[in-house]
Amino acid sequence: MSTNTITTQKVNFKVFRFNADNDYLPYYENYTMDVTSEEVVLDILNRIKWDHDGSFSYRRSCRHGICGACAIKVNGRSTLACKESMTTMIEYFGNEITLEPLSTKRAIKDMIIDKADFWEKHASVTPYLVADIDECPSCENLVSPHDAEELNEADLCIQCGACHYACPAVEINSDFFGPAAFAAAYRFEADVRDNDANRLSYVNEEKQGVWDCVKCYECAEVCPKDINPIDKITKLHQMAFKKGVAKNNVATRHAVGFLHSIKKHGLLDEGGLVLYSEGPSIVKHIPVALQMFKKGKIVMPWNMPKSDKLDEIQKLIKSSSTVKF
Amino acid sequence: MKKLKYALFTGCTAKQSTPEQMMSTMAVARKLDIEMIELTEASCCGASHLQDYDDFLSLVLNARNIAYAEKHGLTMVTICNTCQLNTAMTKHRLDNNADLKAKVNEKLAEIGLEYKGTSNVIHFLYAIIDDFGLDKIKEMVVKPLSQFNIAPFYGCHNIRPSELHNESHKTKENPYNPTSLDDLIIACGAKNVDYEEKNKCCGFHVELQAPHTAAVLTGNAIAGATDQNADMMVTPCPLCHLKLDTQTKHASEAIGREVSLPVLHMQQMVGLALGCTPAELGLQHHVTDVNFI
Numbered sequence: 001m002s003t004n005t006i007t008t009q010k011v012n013f014k015v016f017r018f019n020a021d022n023d024y025l026p027y028y029e030n031y032t033m034d035v036t037s038e039e040v041v042l043d044i045l046n047r048i049k050w051d052h053d054g055s056f057s058y059r060r061s062c063r064h065g066i067c068g069a070c071a072i073k074v075n076g077r078s079t080l081a082c083k084e085s086m087t088t089m090i091e092y093f094g095n096e097i098t099l100e101p102l103s104t105k106r107a108i109k110d111m112i113i114d115k116a117d118f119w120e121k122h123a124s125v126t127p128y129l130v131a132d133i134d135e136c137p138s139c140e141n142l143v144s145p146h147d148a149e150e151l152n153e154a155d156l157c158i159q160c161g162a163c164h165y166a167c168p169a170v171e172i173n174s175d176f177f178g179p180a181a182f183a184a185a186y187r188f189e190a191d192v193r194d195n196d197a198n199r200l201s202y203v204n205e206e207k208q209g210v211w212d213c214v215k216c217y218e219c220a221e222v223c224p225k226d227i228n229p230i231d232k233i234t235k236l237h238q239m240a241f242k243k244g245v246a247k248n249n250v251a252t253r254h255a256v257g258f259l260h261s262i263k264k265h266g267l268l269d270e271g272g273l274v275l276y277s278e279g280p281s282i283v284k285h286i287p288v289a290l291q292m293f294k295k296g297k298i299v300m301p302w303n304m305p306k307s308d309k310l311d312e313i314q315k316l317i318k319s320s321s322t323v324k325f
Numbered sequence: 326m327k328k329l330k331y332a333l334f335t336g337c338t339a340k341q342s343t344p345e346q347m348m349s350t351m352a353v354a355r356k357l358d359i360e361m362i363e364l365t366e367a368s369c370c371g372a373s374h375l376q377d378y379d380d381f382l383s384l385v386l387n388a389r390n391i392a393y394a395e396k397h398g399l400t401m402v403t404i405c406n407t408c409q410l411n412t413a414m415t416k417h418r419l420d421n422n423a424d425l426k427a428k429v430n431e432k433l434a435e436i437g438l439e440y441k442g443t444s445n446v447i448h449f450l451y452a453i454i455d456d457f458g459l460d461k462i463k464e465m466v467v468k469p470l471s472q473f474n475i476a477p478f479y480g481c482h483n484i485r486p487s488e489l490h491n492e493s494h495k496t497k498e499n500p501y502n503p504t505s506l507d508d509l510i511i512a513c514g515a516k517n518v519d520y521e522e523k524n525k526c527c528g529f530h531v532e533l534q535a536p537h538t539a540a541v542l543t544g545n546a547i548a549g550a551t552d553q554n555a556d557m558m559v560t561p562c563p564l565c566h567l568k569l570d571t572q573t574k575h576a577s578e579a580i581g582r583e584v585s586l587p588v589l590h591m592q593q594m595v596g597l598a599l600g601c602t603p604a605e606l607g608l609q610h611h612v613t614d615v616n617f618i
Contacts, residue, residue: 075501076501076521077501091499092499092501092502093501093502168525168526168538168542169531169535169538172537172538172541172542173535173537173538176538206534207535211531211534211535212531212534212535212538213531214526214528214530214531214535214538214539214542215373215481215482215526215530215531216481216485216525216526217481217482217485217486218481218485218526220485220486221485221486221487221500228486234373234376234377234380237377237378238377238378238379238380241378241379249534250533250534251533251534254374254533254534255374255375255377255378256378257374258369258371258372258374258375258378259375259378259379259382261369262368262369262371262375262386266367266368266369267337267340267368267369268337268369268372270337270338270341270342274533277533278533287574288571288572288574288575288612291571291612292342292571292612295609295610295611295612296344296609296610297341297342297343297344297571297610297612298341298342299340299341299342305340305341307365307366307367307368308365308366309366312366312389312436312438313368313386313389315435315436316382316385316386316389316432316433316435316436317382317386319432319435320381320382320385320386320432321379321382322379322380322381322382323378323379323382325378
């Protein structure tokens with residue numbers, strides 16, 4: 001049998017419905033459909049509208065994974081509807097599929113959300129080239145292939161919002177810019193032509209900046225363009241140290257503290273790291289530390305274990321360090 | 326079956342804030358007749374924070390750790406999700422970039438080591454499932470945990486990024502519906518609890534710089550498990566364990582609801598089912614008491 005045979009299976013869809021103009025609360029509508037192995041999620045949205053309920057609303061435009069309009073959540077996973085095949089979704093979640101907008105809290109009508117928070121944050125990181133380029137240049141402003149590679153494909157972002165609404169830090173901390181805005185900031189920070197003086201320190205501020213990233217990798221997992229936003233977030237951390245804009249605060253000391261600890265012990269000195277990062281604010285950790293101490297979870301400084309062959313580790317730190325803080 | 330033998334990368338918490346994790350790892354290894362050669366020379370993996378500061382240095386240090394496993398000719402076993410992420414990520418980057426590998430090896434040559442790329446890096450959870458086998462575990466269970474509903478908490482860095490997971494482990498894990506830990510719970514005779522937060526973040530990595538975010542994530546996880554009638558949680562990650570076990574007060578305040586559940590390390594759960602004593606597994610080291618076993 002050819003592997004290209006189109007197969008069909010029954011899928012139950014539970015679809016989020018809400019009209020902010022009329023509905024007090026959202027509700028879910030159920031549709032059962034035969035889904036072929038060739039269909040993408042957007043085909044299902046179309047079929048709901050065309051075959052079942054003409055009032056069903058969603059955003060769509062290019063159908064080629066480039067406009068970023070049709071991102072929704074399938075069983076809680078951010079998904080670009082025109083790109084994701086139903087076969088993969090059934091593989092992931094079985095035959096009970098729930099379709100919801102990217103953020104149910106921000107729903108306006110069915111799959112359509114108010115994406116203002118996303119755009120505000122995106123706009124606030126100066127997502128454009130800041131450069132002294134002559135309005136009527138006499139020659140092209142060339143970027144070498146080597147320099148272009150530095151963007152690490154951050155320029156492929158289509159602003160669909162899949163990562164933004166998958167990010168748990170965005171959900172909890174409304175100041176946090178989120179992975180898409182950081183990917184945009186990185187895209188211009190990594191551009192050799194850019195000379196914006198504020199962007200990097202702006203995205204390194206506490207509460208709103210890269211230091212509040214929880215490192216869950218949800219953004220990398222959902223990105224339909226494989227941009228790997230957390231990789232860009234990591235690079236923005238590194239850039240802040242390299243370019244000397246990293247401020248001396250609990251977050252940066254938390255990163256640098258690892259180096260000091262490894263230099264001294266090979267291993268991380270947990271208590272030492274908290275002390276180094278927090279400074280006098282360490283007092284707020286005392287209640288939990290006491291509970292941990294009672295249970296034998298705190299190692300005293302004089303009993304701190306060390307890696308064998310610590311001299312090797314120290315030698316490597318000396319020869320391989322590339323950053324100073 | 327040939328006796329299993331691994332190079333054990335303990336990570337830092339096993340030597341400090343989670344002594345029970347080290348105890349239970351060794352107790353389970355003894356029960357399963359797995360030989361563990363501890364990599365006592367290993368350094369901290371950087372926990373993805375050194376990576377924020379100095380990427381190249383973190384690669385060199387992690388490559389050194391792997392090089393020691395290679396010297397033994399053994400697969401490296403990690404017992405912490407974040408150690409797994411940073412070690413496997415180093416391996417992935419060096420194995421796929423000859424220039425980078427050469428640069429790292431130039432540094433390692435100073436101490437007479439070479440990173441070759443010959444040792445796999447796997448988490449102990451998958452060593453048990455893939456190499457030892459769930460069926461064999463099932464056969465060896467002497468004290469089935471049949472009276473308990475156990476909620477699995479997977480921990481981000483074992484399941485995401487999924488490409489890295491799939492490169493390292495035989496069991497492919499769906500990051501949106503992981504099953505390995507559920508399967509292990511069932512093998513131990515308990516009932517697995519399904520809840521929304523099982524594959525979510527515990528907030529550990531921002532505990533210092535964003536304590537509110539961290540506490541809400543921890544609180545949501547415990548609340549999610551509680552609402553699905555879990556008697557306890559189980560996790561393969563000591564960092565998740567620290568959050569879920571020691572931070573319940575902050576978590577409760579952050580979500581405005583009293584939450585607290587006993588949390589087992591994956592090794593402790595297996596150990597209990599295999600007949601290890603609670604003391605052998607270090608249950609006395611938990612902040613949230615595990616006193617009903």
